[in-house]
Amino acid sequence: MPSALTVTNLRKSFGAVHAVAGLDLEVPQGTCVGLLGPNGAGKSTTMRMLTGQTRADAGTITALGWQLPRESKQARAQMGVVPQLDNLDVTLSARDNLRIFARLYRVPAGERDAAVARGLEIARLSDRGEALVGALSGGMRRRLLIARALLHGPRLLLLDEPTVGLDPQVRQELWAMISGLRTEGTSILMTTHYIEEAERLADSVTIVAAGTAVDAGPPAELVARHAGVEVREIYGPPARLGEIEAQAQAAGFATRRTGTSIAVLGAEGAGDRLPAGEVRAARLEDVFVKLTGEEVV
Amino acid sequence: MTVAPSEAASRGDESPGRDPARDPSPEGERLRRIEWDAITGVMMREIINFRAAWKQNAFASTVQPVVYLLAFGLGFGQLVDKVDGHDYIDYVSTGTVATAVLFATAFSAMFGSFVKREFQRTYDAILSTPVDVEELVTAEVLWLAVRGGLFGSFPVVVGICFGLDPAWTTVFVPLVAMLTGFGFAASGTLISAVVRSIDDFSYVTSALFTPLFLVAGTFFPLTGLPLSLRIAAELNPLHHCVELVRDCTFGDLDPTDLARVGALLLFAALMWWGAVNRTRKRLIA
Ligand SMILES: Nc1ncnc2c1ncn2[C@@H]1O[C@H](COP(=O)(O)OP(=O)(O)OP(=O)(O)O)[C@@H](O)[C@H]1O
Ligand SMILES: [Mg+2]
Numbered sequence: 001m002p003s004a005l006t007v008t009n010l011r012k013s014f015g016a017v018h019a020v021a022g023l024d025l026e027v028p029q030g031t032c033v034g035l036l037g038p039n040g041a042g043k044s045t046t047m048r049m050l051t052g053q054t055r056a057d058a059g060t061i062t063a064l065g066w067q068l069p070r071e072s073k074q075a076r077a078q079m080g081v082v083p084q085l086d087n088l089d090v091t092l093s094a095r096d097n098l099r100i101f102a103r104l105y106r107v108p109a110g111e112r113d114a115a116v117a118r119g120l121e122i123a124r125l126s127d128r129g130e131a132l133v134g135a136l137s138g139g140m141r142r143r144l145l146i147a148r149a150l151l152h153g154p155r156l157l158l159l160d161e162p163t164v165g166l167d168p169q170v171r172q173e174l175w176a177m178i179s180g181l182r183t184e185g186t187s188i189l190m191t192t193h194y195i196e197e198a199e200r201l202a203d204s205v206t207i208v209a210a211g212t213a214v215d216a217g218p219p220a221e222l223v224a225r226h227a228g229v230e231v232r233e234i235y236g237p238p239a240r241l242g243e244i245e246a247q248a249q250a251a252g253f254a255t256r257r258t259g260t261s262i263a264v265l266g267a268e269g270a271g272d273r274l275p276a277g278e279v280r281a282a283r284l285e286d287v288f289v290k291l292t293g294e295e296v297v
Numbered sequence: 298m299t300v301a302p303s304e305a306a307s308r309g310d311e312s313p314g315r316d317p318a319r320d321p322s323p324e325g326e327r328l329r330r331i332e333w334d335a336i337t338g339v340m341m342r343e344i345i346n347f348r349a350a351w352k353q354n355a356f357a358s359t360v361q362p363v364v365y366l367l368a369f370g371l372g373f374g375q376l377v378d379k380v381d382g383h384d385y386i387d388y389v390s391t392g393t394v395a396t397a398v399l400f401a402t403a404f405s406a407m408f409g410s411f412v413k414r415e416f417q418r419t420y421d422a423i424l425s426t427p428v429d430v431e432e433l434v435t436a437e438v439l440w441l442a443v444r445g446g447l448f449g450s451f452p453v454v455v456g457i458c459f460g461l462d463p464a465w466t467t468v469f470v471p472l473v474a475m476l477t478g479f480g481f482a483a484s485g486t487l488i489s490a491v492v493r494s495i496d497d498f499s500y501v502t503s504a505l506f507t508p509l510f511l512v513a514g515t516f517f518p519l520t521g522l523p524l525s526l527r528i529a530a531e532l533n534p535l536h537h538c539v540e541l542v543r544d545c546t547f548g549d550l551d552p553t554d555l556a557r558v559g560a561l562l563l564f565a566a567l568m569w570w571g572a573v574n575r576t577r578k579r580l581i582a
Contacts, residue, residue, distance in 0.1 A: 051425045052581070053421065053424055053425065054582050055581060073428075073429055074427070077426075087417070087419065087421050088422070089342070091346065092342075099341075101426065103334075103341055104338040104423060104427070
């Protein structure tokens, strides 16, 4: 399958901070890839390099067949970008925001009105088109931001934390919308630190930490590879937890502390080698914590 | 201002990016370096904003120069009879065009571009579409030049109301104002991309723009000044604007004016180049 996006050995430092340190990434056409990583892992910096808004120190980027940054303008014409920080024009109406971007994205004159109307529909703001963006709720603004990125029917969509800070209901709505786009054949690269978001939407997940890809693959594969089938949550008084952890690690298991318990990964078939506990299915969250060393917030 | 089609574009290989069914531009016609569509797109944003605030804008850009004009023109007019053979109010109303242009372009560009770049992230949003920094800057400067050129010509209209008898070449005044405005809008953009904080603009205003407009020959002829100041004035684009507007309005155009147009063109080009480069530095790390 051809790639919508291929990134190899991408590097970017800001002074002494190695924001992106040799990242490899691939988005096969028509799939949704999740870039999952803790704060400061370099996700937004990577996204900005994909639109030519940050210059890489080294590495190659091929987006939709264009070589970046040299051909970044051509690539941008076929990409939609939803930035982490809202940059809508708050002093303008929702409709005017879309009208301007329809033009910037070179939607042909005859199709612009229809594209704007469709955008308002996608944002579910058809009846609030004349409202100033400054007067819209956070969820409405996010939807408008996404609708703005879709005006020209992009072939590759870059979503930087599309649902951050939204309530669960709005998040579910946006997930349905993103998953619909993927079904229609749009390639999507999405950063997130919501594990559930990656699990629900991504065909493949790249886990990043400190600017590099630690591992990549379909969520189920990552889980099988790093957390096995079952996880045993062993509860006990704080003093005992350390002991249990040491015991499990000595027996060759990966563990994870979750407040009141020690989670032992890949515990299927451990039998009596581990203290009794609550058994649950291994999940992506376990992999994330194991690979990045960060607890989930 | 176009570049050759890129290698990838001309080698015509089968990359997944070229899907003729969905690719809006036909094969071979690539996005050029400075495209009119990008410029009008960025300008459209300004025009929509302007429609909402044109009254305040028009007020701000015309009232201040008119106040100067009335205060100096009518005030000093009682003391001064004629300057360089013209009624003092005519002399000042033509000279004030340069001041009006300065206010309408340099200041708007300075504050506007800072806010759009740093606070509202508007430029970030625009640069994620197929628009490059040179197009963004060109569009914004061009719009300010047009707006400033039209508003900036207003003092001449006031002068005519007070009895100035315009030569036919007065029709060139808005063009002179636009050309001057382009240079100053670009200067404002350049300054905005160089300063650290928005508070630094007060230094620029008092140390740069105020002297520029005082020794432009707006309110008094420069002929009485020491030679060094007169030479300095020839390096002041506002002075060229003042002289050109006067020569257009009074019908005194001569070959020197061609040199003045050249100087304004050079100023505009240099400032544009600086504005593009410094803005790029600030926006693309
Ligand atoms: N313009 C910049 N100047 C200096 N440092 C920067 C700049 N942009 C990013 N960084 C640094 O690079 C690192 C990676 O930042 P980045 O925004 O890419 O992380 P992220 O993965 O998107 O994090 P988050 O999940 O919090 O959004 C951070 O240490 C950040 O401080
Ligand atoms: Mg980020």
